[in-house]
Amino acid sequence: MSRARSSSGIASLALLALLTLLAAGCGSGGGSASAASSEKLKVVATTTQVADFARAVGGDRVQVIQILKPNVDPHDCEPSPADVKAIGEADVLMANGVGLEKWLDATISSAGFTGTRVDASQGVKIRSGNGDEEEKEGDPHIWHNPLNVKIMIVSIEKAFTAEDPAGAVAYKANRTAYDGRIDALDADIARQISSLAPADRKLVTNHDAFGYYVDRYQLTFVGSIIPSFDTSAELSGRDVKDLVEKIRSIGVKAIFSESSLPPNTAETIGREAGVKVVAGEDSLYGDTLGPQGSDGATYLQMEEHNTRTIVDALK
Known part of the structure; x- marks a missing residue:
């Protein structure tokens, strides 16, 4: 050469x-x-x-x-x-x-x-x-x-x-x-949420990303693992303890992890509170859409997936 x-x-x-x-x-x-x-x-x-x-x-x-x-x-x-x-x-x-x-x-x-x-x-x-x-x-x-x-x-x-x-x-x-x-x-979201008994419409998520959804469809927001709009906010041991106690006292059925955040803390809180954690492919799409071919590939698919997941877990 x-x-x-x-x-x-x-x-x-x-x-x-x-x-x-x-x-x-x-x-x-x-x-x-x-x-x-x-x-x-x-x-x-x-x-x-x-x-x-x-x-x-x-x-x-x-x-x-x-x-x-x-x-x-x-x-x-x-x-x-x-x-x-x-x-x-x-x-x-x-x-x-x-x-x-x-x-x-x-x-x-x-x-x-x-x-x-x-x-x-x-x-x-x-x-x-x-x-x-x-x-x-x-x-x-x-x-x-x-x-x-x-x-x-x-x-x-x-x-x-x-x-x-x-x-x-x-x-x-x-x-x-x-x-x-x-x-x-x-x-369709309103129809699906209305199929839940009012006492079951209780939401716990990774961070405070679903306030507009909660307000629109009349759910009860119990709390989040990171109690902030920003996922980079600090999480204290006291925050975790308070959330576990609240989940137990109110009778929450599930904790929802999010696709862009690791589920580790959610799983820890779920074990301590004795409730199931929705994670993996069933995670909610909070801050971002999912990749092509996923249930969150578009905005419409994202919200359909989130609603279906929430209703299935809280029934």
């Missing part, structure tokens, strides 16, 4: 290594650009849920890259170089808001983003936090009430239409169709 060909091979390997590095990190889970998508609206969405909504509204007129990968905790995201590059090249950047993406401002600054930034939480009534630092902006888990999603997708439609007026009719049609699916989901 000649020196020229050897050098070319080394260069190719170096390029491959660089591309592999850029693909690492918490993001770029939605795919990359191609010649066929070069004329589509370039959209970067921070969370798995917002990316799913963007695809539903945008249809084939948008190319969506999502920063967070399935089953990755959004509270701990560290954007990769590929994420920064994607944001810098985006026409529209869509975020959940309510302080969920604490890393976003610094990433935008690094990326030199000059497009349209959309806070999908605008217009949503936010549940208050407890005043702690991690809860000062309120409860960010707004998607667990389907009626909030209807507000979120209106913001998405408006942003896409402003950037791509020629697609206005398509965006409205997509949003209207998705609206109908959300209404059907909401009705």
